[in-house]
Amino acid sequence: MKLKNVMENKKVDGVLITNKYNLRYFTGFTGTTGIALATAKNRYFFTDFRYVQQANTQVVPNGFEVVKVERNALDGVSEYIKKDKIKKLGIEDKDVTIEYLNSLKKRIENVEFINLEDELIKLRMVKSEEEIEKIKSAIRISDIAFTEIQSKIKEGIKENEVAAELEYVMRKNGASDKSFETIVASGYRSAMPHGVASEKKIGKNEFVKMDFGCYNNGYVSDMTRTVFYGDEPTAKHKEIYYTVLEAQKLAISKVKAGMKASDLDKIARDYITEKGYGENFGHGLGHGIGLEIHEAPTVSTKGDIILEENMLITIEPGIYIEGFGGVRIEDDVVVKKDGCEVLNKSFKDELIVIKG
């Protein structure tokens, strides 16, 4: 059991899980109000009357016992911390606020707190088959949105309208929400790596960079495509597009388990640098996805994690030229023993020209 190993390695008697993604991962709970406490022998899940029934269905199969709490859940939590004689308690330092910790400290004495957040998050890096299926569903929905949006990009449409359409198609196809603020950046705005959709109208002979994704069954998708709106892309448009495309395909062809994340980043980065655009690729090659849109591992020059089979990462090189525009192409891939599986099926092999 993963939690047990972390507790033993870190020499804690228990771990308090409050981060909503960790909570969902370890207990299966999909509601909004709950806290989990794992100790050497026991697994408790604290929630109030509104969620007891849901918790019984979701967390019991994962080995957690449901404890119904009254107004302040920490009353219940602290009671069980005492009952199980916990002296060293793992908590999530990036998630727990000062107020929350003070509130807990008021209720218990002589307990030492140890930050375990990074360890817990790392346990989520390698995905199960079931998780991969959920992510594939989310990706299928994004792929549909990309197919449908191409007929909507027309004279005078605003970036915000394109974003609204993408979000609507995803929602109609089963997404519960978008997984992050939709990026639609056209023309000069496409040079901004994170240009969320604005009131700018899409003009003729411009790149339209769309980075979007959705939630489905709690898991996310994340994809980017860049298309050209107008008559005929210039040589420069093509050069940038195909440089990014080749860098992406190269990284995809090389990724496999056992490789260091930063080495994967280097493959795409070296290619882009060789073509003279190294300075224009100002972000990491990718990141893990799962319950969260950005989770471990980081795939950048600083990514020191060794990729393992069934990690799920994005591969998304880009080139951004201020005053001209930019291109990013992003797919989600599952790392395999001798390669990877690309989950997005949306076309990218040629620069799509939407006649305008």
Add this chain to the structure above:
Amino acid sequence: MKLKNVMENKKVDGVLITNKYNLRYFTGFTGTTGIALATAKNRYFFTDFRYVQQANTQVVPNGFEVVKVERNALDGVSEYIKKDKIKKLGIEDKDVTIEYLNSLKKRIENVEFINLEDELIKLRMVKSEEEIEKIKSAIRISDIAFTEIQSKIKEGIKENEVAAELEYVMRKNGASDKSFETIVASGYRSAMPHGVASEKKIGKNEFVKMDFGCYNNGYVSDMTRTVFYGDEPTAKHKEIYYTVLEAQKLAISKVKAGMKASDLDKIARDYITEKGYGENFGHGLGHGIGLEIHEAPTVSTKGDIILEENMLITIEPGIYIEGFGGVRIEDDVVVKKDGCEVLNKSFKDELIVIKG
């Protein structure tokens, strides 16, 4: 200056603002990465290269000086804390995580931290004319969505599809996002006060309760309407609807500056109790809205804040009967000296029947 008063009252030499809503409120910054530090004499805004230009436009007019920081903003922040010789620093305990505080403590010595979060949030309760205009715009968009949704509720439509339509109409009419997870709860699910839209199909002769809102210019709207889908509501459907409606109208007719929030709650609650449904109104009458969907003041049995002119609150009584269904009617109102202004214009005075 509001911040100065809080610093003087709480006897701190400075206040560090990290909560994104407080940050926007006090500095005007709409980006995602920034920290503000206000001291007796100075106002600093720390951000990285990506946001310097935006910060210059947005925060300088509000009296903040932009300080460009490198990778970890706390390096810059701590330097200025030392420079201005701050010994007692106000922070936001509900927002600052343990990791963040530890990271700050590593960089500065002999500084005492005082929680000022509640004081800062309370400064946002009374809205300016400009804020009220922004909220009105968001409300107008929600009202349009309610008008348009009525023709979409048809045989076999799922709650999730109704939610998708509401969100789409808001987005198309200028909303940047929904302001919370859209609630569409029909039939037996309408008895759940917070039943977010599900895969349930809307059936004949059911209540359809819709609670939704959007962001526009950073400010939110929040409204609820309950309609009836089918042939003819039963006497029970009507009794519940009109009891909630009368309770809401009564509260609206009585609200004014100088009144305690809990007394306003009591007016609606007493009416509903008198009609025999006191046990079925299990939540507060309302809450403040503004930059956040739930902000001070709380309008419930525990609401101890005295309402002031230009506070913006929701008034949303409800009756929920398990196994039968539920009704909530919610409008956003501006508290005035001798009454209030109801900002929602959507019809509610009769139970709308959508023939199905």
